[in-house]
Amino acid sequence: MQVDFQPFTIHKRFPLTISRGTTAENTNIWVRIQAEEIEGWGEASPFSIVQEGKKDTDKVIQELAQITPHLAKYHPLERQQIEELLLHNNISSVTRAAIDMALYDWLGKRADLPLWRLLGLDKSAIVPISVTVGINTPEGAKKRVRDWMELMDVKLIKIKLGSPKGIAADKEMLLAIKEEASNIPLMVDANGGWSLDNALKMSEWLAQQGVIYIEQPLAVGQEKDLFLLYQRLPLPIFVDESCFSSLDIPRLASCVHGINIKMMKAGGISEVLRMIHIAKGCGLQVMFGCYSDSSLSNTAMSVLSPLVDYLDLDSHLNLIDDPFIGAKLEEGKLLPNDLPGLGVTQKIS
Structure with a gap:
């Protein structure tokens, strides 16, 4: 098989601010795998859990240049061997994700079936997505909610807290969003x-505000304190940055209620499926x-969405x-289409 790749830069309409900083653009890599006159597509989206803006795009490009010659002898159906090769060469999860995604896209196109149907999944089981409001002033947060409402039928709102200005600012922003979107559930x-003390204080207050769950209340490295939160928090705890792959799940299972799976953390569709089942x-x-x-x-994630509880x-x-053009928004849900493979096409400018 032949592997080609090219970087592309995408820009956010509204920069997103979280506790680690603000991001307005990202340079991703489009990976294309060709065999038997069929082309499968994947994407690498470099990220950092330490500091926003510190991305490893150059590393991903170097890894792809390094591993591409070794992939030429494989067929796209040999996913197990390809995965073992990538792991043996310490290829990052972002690069693995792009390659694995492209292999599954190729598979669906080879079978001339949408991947969701090939996997036997039920599109009617897909829940609505949430939309994200980043750290902002109360008025800025209200405006962001209005912007989302103009774009789509908003069913759920995820609010980024952990403001550098402290939990008083967090509370003020959340109350402003509640005022603007009084009938929409909040996460x-x-x-x-947050510190452990602030996480405990905020959880009690957020429960009173009707929030559904709290995600990643503590920083990576503070997982030992999660059990204390688990025992005392009145709200479910999800972890994101603390859970990269299926290997992390067993050690976290006794102190959280759920995990956030991201394609780029997991390393591809194969690992996403493993994480779901574990x-x-x-x-x-x-x-x-x-x-x-x-x-x-x-x-690609929407294809697997029938298997999960929440979608961000x-x-x-x-x-x-x-x-690109892919999954479609319908009544707040991101639904994969009926095209073969992932069902993604290139947008014509």
């Missing part, structure tokens, strides 16, 4: 921006999330120059 993601086997709920992903990656797949909706 909270602190992105590790999490469910541990009695955990599952959420899908995204980084600065285009429609290509979010469509809105990054492509905030792009002014998304180069």
Whole structure:
């Protein structure tokens, strides 16, 4: 098989601020795998869990240049061997995600079936996506909610908290959003921006505000404190940055209620499926999330969406120059289409 790749830069309509900083653009990599006159597509979306803006795009390009010659001898159906090769060569999860995604897209196109149907999944089981409101002033947060409402039928709102200005600012922003969207359920993601003491204080207050769950209340490295929160928090706890792959799930299962799976953390569709099944086997709920992903990656996640409880797949909706067209918004749901493979096409400019 032949592997080609090219970087592309995408820009956010509204910059997103979380506890680690603000991001307005991202340079991703489009990966194309060809064999038997069929081309499968994947996307690498570099990210950082330490500091926004510190991305490893150059590393991904270097990895693809390094591994591409070794992939030439394989057929796209040899996913197990390809995965073992990538892991043996310490290829990052972002690069693995792009390659694995392209292999599954190729498979669906080879079978001339949408991947969701090939996997035997039920599109009617897909729940609505949430839309994200980043850290902002109260008035800025209200405006962002209105912007989302102009774009789509908003069913759920995820609010980024963990403001550098402290929990008083967090509370003020959340109350402003409640005022603007009084009938829409709210979730909270602190992105590790709280201390243990503030997480305990905020959880009690957020429960009184009717928030559904809290995501990543503590920073990576503070997982030992999650059990204390688990025992005392009145709200379900989800983890994101603390859970990269299926290997992380067993050690977290006794101190959280759910995990956030992202394609770029997991390393591809194969690992996403493993994580779902292991999490469910541990009695955990599952959420899908995204980084600065285009429609290509979010469509790949939408294909697997019938299997999960919450969906936070809105990054492509905030792009002014998304180069792809894929899953469609219908009544707040991101639904894969009936085209073969992932069902993604290139936008004609």
